Amino acid sequence: MTAIEINGLTKSFGTLKAVEEMHLSIDHEIFGLLGPNGSGKTTTVRMLTTILRPTSGDASVCGHSVLTEPRRVRDRISYVPQDMAVDAKLTGRENVVFFAKLYGVRNPRDKADEALARMELGDRADDLARTYSGGMRRRLELAQALVHDPEVLFLDEPTIGLDVAGRKKIWEHIIDLKNNGMTVFVTTHYMDEADYACDRVGIIDHGVLVANDSPEALKARCCNDIIVIRAEGEYRGTDIEGVRLIGQNGDELRFEAGCAGEMGFALAGALAGAGMKVKSFAVRQPTLDDVFLSLVAEQEETAAFDYQRFRTMLRRRA
Amino acid sequence: MISTFHYLERDFRRWVRGRINVVSALVMPAAWLIFVGLALPIRFTDNYLDFITPGILVLTMLGASLQGGSLLMFDKVLGFLPKFLAMPAPRESILYGKILFITMRGLVQSTVILVLALILGAHLLNPLLLIQTYMVLFIFGILLSSVMTTVALTLEDHDSYAAFNSIVSMPLFFTSSALMPYDQMPGWLAAIAMLNPVSYAIDGIRELQAGVFPADTFLGLTAGAAIVLAVSVYVFRKATV
Numbered sequence: 001m002t003a004i005e006i007n008g009l010t011k012s013f014g015t016l017k018a019v020e021e022m023h024l025s026i027d028h029e030i031f032g033l034l035g036p037n038g039s040g041k042t043t044t045v046r047m048l049t050t051i052l053r054p055t056s057g058d059a060s061v062c063g064h065s066v067l068t069e070p071r072r073v074r075d076r077i078s079y080v081p082q083d084m085a086v087d088a089k090l091t092g093r094e095n096v097v098f099f100a101k102l103y104g105v106r107n108p109r110d111k112a113d114e115a116l117a118r119m120e121l122g123d124r125a126d127d128l129a130r131t132y133s134g135g136m137r138r139r140l141e142l143a144q145a146l147v148h149d150p151e152v153l154f155l156d157e158p159t160i161g162l163d164v165a166g167r168k169k170i171w172e173h174i175i176d177l178k179n180n181g182m183t184v185f186v187t188t189h190y191m192d193e194a195d196y197a198c199d200r201v202g203i204i205d206h207g208v209l210v211a212n213d214s215p216e217a218l219k220a221r222c223c224n225d226i227i228v229i230r231a232e233g234e235y236r237g238t239d240i241e242g243v244r245l246i247g248q249n250g251d252e253l254r255f256e257a258g259c260a261g262e263m264g265f266a267l268a269g270a271l272a273g274a275g276m277k278v279k280s281f282a283v284r285q286p287t288l289d290d291v292f293l294s295l296v297a298e299q300e301e302t303a304a305f306d307y308q309r310f311r312t313m314l315r316r317r318a
Numbered sequence: 319m320i321s322t323f324h325y326l327e328r329d330f331r332r333w334v335r336g337r338i339n340v341v342s343a344l345v346m347p348a349a350w351l352i353f354v355g356l357a358l359p360i361r362f363t364d365n366y367l368d369f370i371t372p373g374i375l376v377l378t379m380l381g382a383s384l385q386g387g388s389l390l391m392f393d394k395v396l397g398f399l400p401k402f403l404a405m406p407a408p409r410e411s412i413l414y415g416k417i418l419f420i421t422m423r424g425l426v427q428s429t430v431i432l433v434l435a436l437i438l439g440a441h442l443l444n445p446l447l448l449i450q451t452y453m454v455l456f457i458f459g460i461l462l463s464s465v466m467t468t469v470a471l472t473l474e475d476h477d478s479y480a481a482f483n484s485i486v487s488m489p490l491f492f493t494s495s496a497l498m499p500y501d502q503m504p505g506w507l508a509a510i511a512m513l514n515p516v517s518y519a520i521d522g523i524r525e526l527q528a529g530v531f532p533a534d535t536f537l538g539l540t541a542g543a544a545i546v547l548a549v550s551v552y553v554f555r556k557a558t559v
Contacts, residue, residue, distance in 0.1 A: 049404040051558075071406055079404035083397025087328065089335040101324045102407045128335075144401075154404075 001063045002027045003152050003183035004048065008057035011043050011207075018043040020207040021057065030174060030184045032198035034191065034288075036296055040207040041187040042082075045154050048185065049079040062151050078145035082157035086137050086144075088130035092121050095129055096143050103148035115143040119173065135166025142173060153177065155186040159193060171197045191288035201288070205296045218291045226284050227255040227264045233276035240266055251279075321407035325415025326422070329389065333423060343385065347378040347431045354497070356438060362502055371435045372523035373496025375451070376516055378431050379424040379459045380491060384483050386420030387466030391479050394470075403558055413554045416467055417547070421459030428455055447526050454526070454535065458519040461543035468550040471557050495520050515542065 004026040011019045019040040024031075035041050046052040048059055050070035058065055064072040086095050096115055100108035116125045119139040124132070129140060138158060145153060158174070159167040167190075175197055178184055188194055194201050195215045203211040203218075211218055227243070230252050235245075243263055247254040257263040261283060268278045333339065351367075351374050360366040390413075393399050402412050436442055443451060473479050493507065494516035500508045511517050522535030 046400070051400055051403045074404055074406040077404065079401060081397050081400045083400075085397035085401060087332060089332045090328070094331060098324060098328050099405075102321055102402075102405055104320075104406070 002060075004031075004059065004061055004185060006048070006057075006059040009044070009047060009054050009059050010056045011040075011047060011052060012055045017207050019047070019204075022204075022209050024202065024209070024212065026183060026185060026200075028178070028181060028183055029199035030178050030186060030197055032194040032201040033185070033187045033204060034189070034194055034201055034292060035187075035204035039204045039296075041204060042156055043207075044204070045079070045156050045185065045187060049077060049154050050074055051079075076150060077152045077154060078148070078150040079154045080138075080141045080145050080156065080158065082160055084134070084137055084141065084161070086129045086132075086140050089128065091126050091128055092116060092132065092140050092143075093125040095140055096147055099144040100147040105148050108147075111147050112143075115147045118146065119143040133166070135162050135169060138162065138166070138170055139173065142170075146177075150182070152183045152185065155184065157187055157189065159188065159190065167193065191292055195288045203292060203295050210295050211291070215288055219286050219288065224256045224258050224286070225261075226286055226290065227257055227267060227281060228284065229253045229255070229264075229268060229271065229278060229281040231271050231276040231278040233274075235271070235276065236274060238267065238270050238274075240270055243267055319408055319411045319414065321411040322414045322418065324407075325412055326419050329415065329419040330422075333419075343381060343427055344378075344430055346381060347374050347427075348434055350374050350377065351431065351435055351438065355435075362499065365441075367435065367438060367440045368527070369499075369524075370497065371432070371440045372451075372520050372527065373494070374431055374435070375428045375455060375523065376458065376494075376519045377491055377496060378428045379421075379455050379519075380462060380487070380516060382424030382427055383420055383459055383462035383466050384487050386416070386423070386463050387470035387483075388476060388479055389420065389470075390416050390467050391470040391473070391476055395476065399558075409558055410551055410554065413467065413551060417460060417463045417550070420463035420466075421456060424459045424463075425452065425455060428452075443527060450526055450531070451523050454519055454522045454532075454539065457536070457539045457543050458515075461515070461539060461546055464543065464546040464550040468546070468553050471550075471553050490514065490516050515539075 002025050004024070006022050006024040006026075009019060009022040010017070022044065033041050033044060043052060047054050048061060048066060050066050050073050054067070058067050060066070061073045062076040064076070066073055087098075090098070093112060093116065096112040097108050100112045100115075105111045113122070113125070116122050119142050121136065121139055121143060124136070129137065132140060155174070159170050162170065171193060174184055174186070178199075186198070198215060200212065200214050201218065202209050213221070226246075232251055235248065235253060238245075240263065243255050243257045245253065246256045255263075255267060257267075264281050264283050268281050272278050351370070355367045355370045355374070358366060360369075363369050393402075393412075393416075399412070403409060442448075469482055470479055473482065493510045494514045495511050496516070500511060503511060518535055518538055522532040522539070525532040525535070
């Protein structure tokens with residue numbers, strides 16, 4: 001049985017199609033859903049966690065349909081939204097015991113202690129959550145989520161607003177959970193983190209899933225190597241085969257090429273021959289950032305900020 | 319539904335750690351009791367404190383309920399609600415827990431006010447009548463807190479809730495029979511006061527003081543609470559699916 005099976009999942013708000021005809025199958029892995037703001041990441045998670053009802057299509061989680069058996073789905077999953085909501089006036093332990101009781105686990109105190117220890121919060125368990133750092137609050141939320149041994153874990157932007165050490169720790173825990181057999185569905189804005197931690201990533205843009213593969217495969221498929229040359233003088237084009245200009249920023253030129261090592265020298269020579277003064281050149285592998293930018297349509301930063309639409313979006317999420 | 323009590327427990331724990339909130343809600347009714355109950359030169363009765371105490375008890379419940387709706391609002395705005403909704407516990411227990419907490423908190427506050435009234439010289443009802451008084455307050459609390467949580471569910475943000483709150487709180491209190499009997503009111507005020515649900519609760523407690531069992535009050539308030547609670551559950555289900 002596949003942990004998450006998504007079949008033509010669609011959600012519209014009025015005329016806006018937030019998620020369109022999504023098909024996915026996820027099992028015993030960390031799946032990262034990437035996408036720009038408002039692309040439908042959270043809407044997808046909310047449908048899979050039975051908080052939002054799909055307009056059409058269906059999804060099954062642990063073999064239960066989100067449409068017909070939402071209660072059974074909720075029994076097997078945990079969901080940590082991005083807002084970081086822990087009760088600041090309760091202690092860490094009280095926060096977790098509260099969830100354990102709500103999940104109806106048989107020995108809430110023991111399970112809570114276990115989850116707290118797992119998230120390395122055991123020695124701070126009796127302090128008020130108010131005194132916790134951002135990273136600790138997030139781990140407290142993970143402890144709450146783990147208290148009933150879910151099979152699938154949904155995390156919405158788990159590392160948002162955390163410092164570098166905090167992020168690293170969260171990802172270590174997430175990877176550890178996967179290694180112990182859990183399926184993790186995570187959304188994030190941070191490409192490097194997805195590249196590091198996810199077994200597979202999906203890229204969503206305007207509600208449409210435009211890519212779905214392992215980070216390595218995506219990088220290999222989408223882009224060749226990248227050559228960055230800094231040179232003074234006017235660039236008039238080049239006739240070297242297999243090299244393509246993909247961007248120019250001041251005196252920095254970015255090219256895409258098959259075997260960038262050799263091409264780099266040839267290119268630098270050609271530019272120098274054309275009268276430019278080459279100051280440096282570098283070759284780098286494409287990152288998930290390059291993949292993302294090549295797949296996701298240009299962001300509408302030039303369009304005026306639509307306050308009304310922003311409000312509608314916020315309301316939907318609330 | 320056991321989960322209702324878990325939500326209730328959470329709110330109580332948070333409340334008692336709030337210190338200032340625990341005291342602040344008591345200031346207003348205590349001030350009424352002392353500065354109006356003791357100081358106002360009244361001629362229609364020789365023990366105004368005894369007369370005004372039921373009104374202040376109900377005022378305490380009113381204040382607690384009006385304040386309480388914002389609790390659900392905060393759970394919504396701060397992101398607790400999505401977490402709770404993704405849990406297997408019955409979703410309605412979130413709502414029931416909230417309504418029950420607001421009402422119970424109101425009863426705790428009313429008890430403090432009642433003790434204060436006794437210290438100031440009000441006369442104690444016998445235990446049986448006291449239990450009945452608490453029942454009136456309880457049903458009244460359920461009624462009002464259901465109204466306010468429903469309002470909180472339908473309004474957008476905390477500001478609009480606060481605005482709604484200030485629109486209804488004072489008028490509800492002043493157009494009730496809390497401060498004077500109907501025969502002392504101007505005709506227009508008496509007409510409004512008779513319709514005010516707050517007067518229902520106050521009159522019910524006064525009848526208890528006078529030794530009459532207020533069956534119609536109990537029935538009326540219970541029916542009202544049941545209807546409003548049903549509406550509240552309906553709105554909650556619509557808002558959370």
